[in-house]
Amino acid sequence: MIGLIGKKLGMTRRFDDEGRSVPVTVIQAGPCVVTQVKTAQHDGYNAVQVGFGAKKAKNTPLPMQGHFRKAGCDPLRTLCEYRLDAKPEFALGQTVGLDVFEGAEKVDVTGTTRGRGFSGRIRRHGQQRGPAAHGSKNVRESGGTGMHEEPGRVLPGHPMPGQYGNKQETKKNLKIVAIDKERNLLLVRGSVPGHRNGIVFIRRSR
Amino acid sequence: MSNVIDSLRYDALRGDLPDFNIGDTIRVAVRIKEGGKERLQAFEGAVIGQQGTGREKTITVRKLSSGIAVERIFPLESPNVANIQVVKRGRVRRAKLYYLRDKSGRKARIREARRK
Numbered sequence: 598m599i600g601l602i603g604k605k606l607g608m609t610r611r612f613d614d615e616g617r618s619v620p621v622t623v624i625q626a627g628p629c630v631v632t633q634v635k636t637a638q639h640d641g642y643n644a645v646q647v648g649f650g651a652k653k654a655k656n657t658p659l660p661m662q663g664h665f666r667k668a669g670c671d672p673l674r675t676l677c678e679y680r681l682d683a684k685p686e687f688a689l690g691q692t693v694g695l696d697v698f699e700g701a702e703k704v705d706v707t708g709t710t711r712g713r714g715f716s717g718r719i720r721r722h723g724q725q726r727g728p729a730a731h732g733s734k735n736v737r738e739s740g741g742t743g744m745h746e747e748p749g750r751v752l753p754g755h756p757m758p759g760q761y762g763n764k765q766e767t768k769k770n771l772k773i774v775a776i777d778k779e780r781n782l783l784l785v786r787g788s789v790p791g792h793r794n795g796i797v798f799i800r801r802s803r
Numbered sequence: 804m805s806n807v808i809d810s811l812r813y814d815a816l817r818g819d820l821p822d823f824n825i826g827d828t829i830r831v832a833v834r835i836k837e838g839g840k841e842r843l844q845a846f847e848g849a850v851i852g853q854q855g856t857g858r859e860k861t862i863t864v865r866k867l868s869s870g871i872a873v874e875r876i877f878p879l880e881s882p883n884v885a886n887i888q889v890v891k892r893g894r895v896r897r898a899k900l901y902y903l904r905d906k907s908g909r910k911a912r913i914r915e916a917r918r919k
Contacts, residue, residue, distance in 0.1 A: 607808040610859050616834065616883035623808055780807065 599679040599687075599697055600800035601627045602649035603783065605708065607793050611774060611784070619786055621774050624706070626698075626783040626799055631691045632668040632676060636684055643681040647693060648673030650796070675796050695778050703802035704783075705769045708791035712763030722756040766790040770802050812857040817880060825850050825900060826893030826913050831864060831877055832885040843885055846875055849893065849913055851900035865903060872904070892916035 603626035611619045633646035650673055654662060657672040665672050669690040687693070698704065718724045718739050727735035739758065742751045771785040789797060823829055830847040848866025851874070855861055858880045865874045877884050893913040903911050 609808065609812050609857075610878070612878075612881050615836075616881050618878055618881065623811060625807065782807065782811075784811075 598801050599645050599647070599681070599693065600677070600798060601629050601693065601695070601697060602647060602675050602677050603627060603797050603799055604650070605789055605791055605793055605795050605797050606782075608788065619774060620788070621784045621786060622771075622789045624783045624785065624789065624797060624799065625781055626695055627781050628692045628694045630668065630670045630673060631687045631689055631693065632665065632670065632673065633678075634685050634687055634689055635678075643683065643685055644678050645681060645685045645687050646676055646678045648676045650674035677798055679800075694781055695776050695783060698773065698776065698783070698799075698801060701773060701801045703770045703772055704785060705767055705800045705802050706771055706785065706789045706797050707765060707767040707800070708789055708795055708797040710762045710764055710766050710790045711792050713761040715759060716761035717758045718756055721758065721761040724756065809857075812859065816857060820879060820884075820887050821889050823850060823887070823889050824892075825852065825898055826895030827889055828891040828893065828913075829864065830888040830890055832887070833877075834883045834885050847890060848873075848875075849900070849903070851903060852898070865900075 603624045606623040606625055608620060608622050611621050613619050627649060629647040629649045631645055632648045635642060635644040635646070637643050648665075648668075648670070652672040652674040654672050657665070662672060667689070713720065717737055719726055719737055726737055727733055727740070729736050742755055742757070768788070768790055771787055771789070773783065774786050775784040776782070777784075783799065791797060826849065828847065828849050830845050832843045832845055835842055835844050846864060846866065848864040850862050851865045852863045853860065854863070854876075860879045861876050862879060863874055863876050865872060867873075892915065894916045895913060900913070903913075
């Protein structure tokens with residue numbers, strides 16, 4: 598099943614039939630252009646490569662310009678490949694939109710989370726801070742990392758400071774609230790990884 | 804692109820609610836579903852703040868219910884808010900009347916507006 602590439606536009610709220618408030622994320626999903634069709638015969642496996650988002654030709658490397666010329670489209674910013682079981686029924690240069698989610702109830706959305714840089718344990722792992730008063734100096738310190746001579750090492754996976762965010766993450770089983778095919782908008786319930794205008798990859802949930 | 808989000812936030816809003824301001828006393832009719840039946844329940848109190856805009860706009864209404872203060876937040880665009888009536892216009896100098904929470908009795912009154 599093929600998915601779409603989209604852009605996270607932001608969040609708002611909707612009301613359902615019961616009058617309950619539903620938080621929704623608005624995603625501009627597609628339209629995507631088929632830039633390459635791979636078949637088992639020719640490439641060893643079946644897949645469709647789609648692209649999304651305009652890009653200036655002068656910022657596109659010449660080999661890529663050739664790749665887009667083959668598909669008969671303008672240079673695109675993001676490309677993504679979707680593997681298929683059967684021989685793909687897509688034509689080169691074909692535009693795909695929200696029709697691919699016809700009949701789907703839930704989708705998975707993959708995005709790059711907001712980067713928070715090198716963060717401490719409090720922000721990164723949600724741990725408590727140390728006491729601030731009575732001469733205490735370990736207000737935001739890491740504290741202990743384990744035992745003494747046995748085992749004499751820090752256990753793997755121990756929460757420590759480090760890079761937080763700016764990492765690919767997938768949110769699964771997000772309910773589709775509405776689809777606006779005219780404006781290529783997909784409204785899903787809840788939040789989606791990444792900042793506004795961030796690129797997201799949308800797939801039908803398994 | 805932000806105009807797409809704006810259109811979802813501001814288009815086709817209900818226009819049936821009266822104009823009211825912070826400090827006004829209003830009566831909100833709330834739709835309540837009980838055992839398959841639907842009825843309206845009134846909640847009358849002072850508007851002590853509003854949050855958000857467009858479809859996300861909410862107001863906080865405070866009232867005294869048998870001596871105990873009750874605050875309720877209403878999403879204005881919710882279909883459960885059936886209608887709103889303005890009971891009294893108040894004259895206040897703040898956008899948020901959270902100071903009322905620390906006052907009681909005569910101190911917790913809102914002056915009525917002279918004329919509207």
